Amino acid sequence: MAKSLFDFFPPPDYLLMPAVGLDISDRSIKFFELKRKNGGFSVSKFGSRNLPPGIVESGEIKQKEKFVDFLKSIKDELGVKFVNVSLPEERAFLSRVKIPTAKEEELRGILEFQLEEHIPLSAQDAVFDFEVVEKEDAGKKSEFLNVNIVAFPKALVENYKDAFTEAGFVPLVFEMEAYASARVIMPEEEKNFCFIVDMGKTRTTFAIVGERTMQFASTIKIGGDNFDTVLVKNLDISQLKAEEIKKERGLVRSKDNEKIFNFLLPTAAAVKDEISRHIIFWNSHMEGSDAEKTISKIILCGGEANLKGLPEYLSHELKLPVEPSNPWVNLISFEKEIPELGIEESLGYAVAMGLSYRSFYKKK
Amino acid sequence: MINLLPIENKILVKKEYLKRLVLVFGFFSLITAAIAVLLLVFLLFLVDKEKNDYEEYFTLQQKHLSFLNEEEVVSFVNEINSKVKFFEENGKKEKKASEIIKIITETKTKGILINYFSLSVGLPAQAGKISFNGTAKTRNELLSFVESLKKEQVFKKVDSPISNFLKESNVKFNVSIDLYEE
Numbered sequence: 006m007a008k009s010l011f012d013f014f015p016p017p018d019y020l021l022m023p024a025v026g027l028d029i030s031d032r033s034i035k036f037f038e039l040k041r042k043n044g045g046f047s048v049s050k051f052g053s054r055n056l057p058p059g060i061v062e063s064g065e066i067k068q069k070e071k072f073v074d075f076l077k078s079i080k081d082e083l084g085v086k087f088v089n090v091s092l093p094e095e096r097a098f099l100s101r102v103k104i105p106t107a108k109e110e111e112l113r114g115i116l117e118f119q120l121e122e123h124i125p126l127s128a129q130d131a132v133f134d135f136e137v138v139e140k141e142d143a144g145k146k147s148e149f150l151n152v153n154i155v156a157f158p159k160a161l162v163e164n165y166k167d168a169f170t171e172a173g174f175v176p177l178v179f180e181m182e183a184y185a186s187a188r189v190i191m192p193e194e195e196k197n198f199c200f201i202v203d204m205g206k207t208r209t210t211f212a213i214v215g216e217r218t219m220q221f222a223s224t225i226k227i228g229g230d231n232f233d234t235v236l237v238k239n240l241d242i243s244q245l246k247a248e249e250i251k252k253e254r255g256l257v258r259s260k261d262n263e264k265i266f267n268f269l270l271p272t273a274a275a276v277k278d279e280i281s282r283h284i285i286f287w288n289s290h291m292e293g294s295d296a297e298k299t300i301s302k303i304i305l306c307g308g309e310a311n312l313k314g315l316p317e318y319l320s321h322e323l324k325l326p327v328e329p330s331n332p333w334v335n336l337i338s339f340e341k342e343i344p345e346l347g348i349e350e351s352l353g354y355a356v357a358m359g360l361s362y363r364s365f366y367k368k369k
Numbered sequence: 370m371i372n373l374l375p376i377e378n379k380i381l382v383k384k385e386y387l388k389r390l391v392l393v394f395g396f397f398s399l400i401t402a403a404i405a406v407l408l409l410v411f412l413l414f415l416v417d418k419e420k421n422d423y424e425e426y427f428t429l430q431q432k433h434l435s436f437l438n439e440e441e442v443v444s445f446v447n448e449i450n451s452k453v454k455f456f457e458e459n460g461k462k463e464k465k466a467s468e469i470i471k472i473i474t475e476t477k478t479k480g481i482l483i484n485y486f487s488l489s490v491g492l493p494a495q496a497g498k499i500s501f502n503g504t505a506k507t508r509n510e511l512l513s514f515v516e517s518l519k520k521e522q523v524f525k526k527v528d529s530p531i532s533n534f535l536k537e538s539n540v541k542f543n544v545s546i547d548l549y550e551e
Contacts, residue, residue, distance in 0.1 A: 020389055092373055134371040155371050166375060177382050179373040363370065 015041070024087035024177050025050070026185070026360025027079075029165075031061050032206045034079060037357035039336065041365065046336045048345050051354060054079060063226075064093020066164050076172035089178040089185075089360035090169065094210045094224040097181050098124040098131075098156045101138070101220075103149050112137070116154060124156045132162040132179075138218050153219060155181055178363060183212035183222040185359030188366060190306050190330035191217075197301035198291075200284055201330075202276070202319075203355065204309040206230045209276055211283055215298060221287065225279050229309030231272045239268050255313025266314075273315065277322050284323065306330040308353030332358050469499055469523070469548070476517045480506035500545040507538050515544065525549045 018041070028035040033056050038049040056075065060068045100123040107115055116135055117128045124131065133156035162179060169176045186203050191214050198215030207228045213221040229251075236247035254265045256273055284300050291298040303325055305316060310329060320327040329348075332355045337344050346354060372379065466488050477483065483503035505511035515529040526547040533542040 017393065020386070020393055022386065022389070132373050132375055134373050136371050153371070155373060157373055159375075162373060162375060166378060175382075175385075176374060176378065180371065181373070184371060366370075 021364055022087050022177060023364040024089040024361065025083055025085045026357040026362075027088050027090045028182070028185075028354070028356035028360065029061065029064075029091055029093070030056075030205055030207065031063065032056055032058075034075070035354055035357045036079065036083060037354050037361050038083075038085070039358070039361045039365065043341075045338070045341065046362075046365070047342060050083060051346055051357070053353070061093075064096045065161060066168060069164065069168055073168050073171045076168060076174065080173050086173075086175050087177050088169065088174045089180065089363055090165065090176050091182045091185055091356050091360060092157055092162065092165065092179050094182045094222070095208055095226070096157055096161055097222070097224075098126065098154075099181070099183075099219070099222045100124055100154045100156075102135075102152045102154055104152060106148055106150055112150075112152070116152065120154070120156065123154060126156055126158060130159050131156040132159050133157075136218065138220075139216065155184075178360065180360060180363070181219075181222065182356045183210050184219055185357075185363070186210075186306055186332075186355040187212060187214045187219060188359040189332045189335055189362055190304055190355055190359075192334045193217075198298050200280065200287075200300045200303045200325075202280060202303060202305050202307070202310070204228060204276070204305065204307040204312075206309060209279075209307070209309075211280060213283070213287055213300065221283070223283065225276070227272060227275055227279075229312070232269050232309075232312070235268050235272055236265070251312065255315070256318050257314040258318075269312075273312075273318055274322075277319055280319065281323055284325070300325065302326040302328065304328060304330045306332065306352050306355040310352050311349050330355060336362060465497075466499075469546075472521055472523060473499075473501065473518065473546075476521065477514050478510055480510040481514050497548040498545060499548065500543070502541070502543040505540045505542055508534050508536065508540050511540050511542050518544070518546065523549070 023038070023040070025036050025038040028037075033053050035051075035053045037051040039046045040049040054075070057071070060066070060071050060075065066072050102116065102119075102123050104112075104115055104119075112135065116133070120126065120128045120131060120133060124133075133154055135152050135154045138151040138153050157179075165179065166176060182203065183201070187201060190201065191199060198213060198220070201210075201212040201214055203210040203212070205228045207230055208224050208226050209228055210222065210224045212219060212223075232251050233244055233247040236242065236250055237244055240247070240250070242250070250265065251269070254262050256266060256269050258266050280303065288299045303319060303323065305319075305327065306329070316327040316329060319325075330352060331348060332351045333339070333344060333348070336358070344351070351358065374382070469488070470486060474483070481503060482505075483501050485502050487500045489498045505514065511529075511533060515527060515533075518524060519527045521527075524546045528545045528547070530543065533540065533544070
């Protein structure tokens, strides 16, 4: 791959303004910071703090003062100023828009004008950004541009911005979780289209990534907690015990584990059905000339992706290769360095890692 | 890359970046200027040292020249001049001697055989003298040779003793010629 001048003379960190990646969910705030080391990266700091219930619900800050206090405690602990923050996936709107070719500086105005046609928010009530995905009729002078628009309700974004500013942070980036996680788990040399399943405690995000960009993203309100709840109800045990059993036994189909397997199966099947629905929809639109854009594999990430037997179950049911992600694939070569954060644990940090990596990332 | 930060915050971030860019640029410019100044100072020091070395050298040379006495220089030059003059004059004398011999040999007839020349040239202010001896076939041939020599303007005086004419034939003779002063 051709190297640029900046590969030989990288700009100083002072100019790059490296930021800590903060992954905010309803249950926790995960932080992760990368630092440059010998031409590669190493982990500077990482961690997770459980967020008391009720402060953030479905991605929305419900108790702002408590949230700010929580952020302040993290800031004191980290001693950093700049942060890249994830915005809740379930409140995001991602849309692919085809517009006539225009100058780059005119694109925002054009999209703002027709925003309501593509997402259920008016331009005044939304904070949006976009990226040009591809030009139609590649090679010829194209008449149309394919543009990804990501939008969030303005009130939600302002709320996040105010909270972080009050806590003393300077947010540099607000980004959709799927974009952040894809940055680290999609190998940079990957040519095929992949279906990413990011399973958290309360929600699961699906994303289709190909040609080094986000093609589609969607979130369902099923997550690791649903497995726990099923076990709590059926086995009459505590949430903690249910969590323990889930991690220990998982979704493994065996005589010893038949009972647990049957309890967890409906939740796993619901996730599988959603994945199947999206893949069928996507692939059906990619037949013919775009056949190479069909989904070639499923990549699992997120803190709940470690569920034993889940990859095998999904692979068996969806007839596609399913593999756990490696969030270090673009960051650290294990031949050179073993990161402090193990592969399994790092699955839960993919978003925070992607956010931190953004400070150094150059889109090719 | 997509960034959902509100526009006003993006502007603040951009300003912060530009501020840092200016600072970094300024810092590197300052460092470059400082290095350039240091190099210039170093070069100036080197040039100054070189200049001082040359000045010292010139001073030493001047002192060395002043050590040479003026009289010594004059006598040295005179000595050189006298040597040059000597070689010039010797060259002239050699030329004169050869011209005299040439006149004598051109004046003599076939019957006259000269065996020996003796040239004595004194200091520049004194006259020179040339003597030669030989054998003449006849007295008359010798007589006419001597008369011819006496007619030559370049000779001051041609002296042929009487004893040269005692024999009729196969006459051994000895002639001396006084030359004009320079």
